[in-house]
Amino acid sequence: MKKIYYFPGLISALLIPVLFWYYIHPYIDKTVYNVVDIGLPAKLRKDNYNQNATFEPLRNWNYKKIAVPPNEAKNNSDFFVSEIKAMQKRNEKNSGIEFILSDKNTYADLISILNDMHISKNDMYAIDTEKTGNIFAVHYYIEPTKEKESEYLLCNDLIYEVEEPTFMDKFLAFNQHFQTVFENVSELPKGAYYILFAFLLFLNISMLSIKERFLLKLR
Secondary structure (H helix, E strand, O other): OOOOOOOHHHHHHHHHHHHHHHHHHHHHOOEEEEOOOOOOOOOOOOOOOOOOOOHHHOOOOEEEEEEOOOOOOOOOOOHHEEEEEHHHHOOOOOOOEEEEEOOOOOHHHHHHHHHHHHHHOOEEEEEEEOOOOOOOEEEEOOHHHHHHHOOOOOOOOOOOOOOOHHHHHHHHHHHHHHHHHHHOOOHHHHHHHHHHHHHHHHHHHHHHHHHHHHHHHHO
């Protein structure tokens, strides 16, 4: 029996998905939303049961006090970063910096100081919302033995383990990608709907053609 190839079905199966992806790709929302990561200590209970989860165990450390002038935190950013780095270099136990805020300080001052923490790579800090309202840069003491081990690293090197993604991780990433695509279907231009309709139409014709040829072969 001579084989019959259904070329319109082949064209629809190969060409239309490519055209559909070409027109939908510019309309996928790739906006990166930025957030401020603020870690607030737990509020101390009256029975002091959760004291270790609050700022209280660190409150009486040796803090260098720096007053933050209203609306001037951004202008003093270099100074604040240098003070945090100097604190890290001293590497003293139970030490830190207390950035003193007042009612006249603004939200921009708060964000600027948190950004200084990020620049200086000082991940340990606390906003004392319970009593003072100040920002405390807490120093993590590094043992001298650990400092000797770090001498073998290059400047700003980091050691971390990389785990190979599992099949489930790849599946979730694949699913998330297509979920993003379908969430933005409403943003497509009219031309994309025509292409999608044509694809479904040709797909339906192809399936009917295959069904008819299968029935003829059975007869």
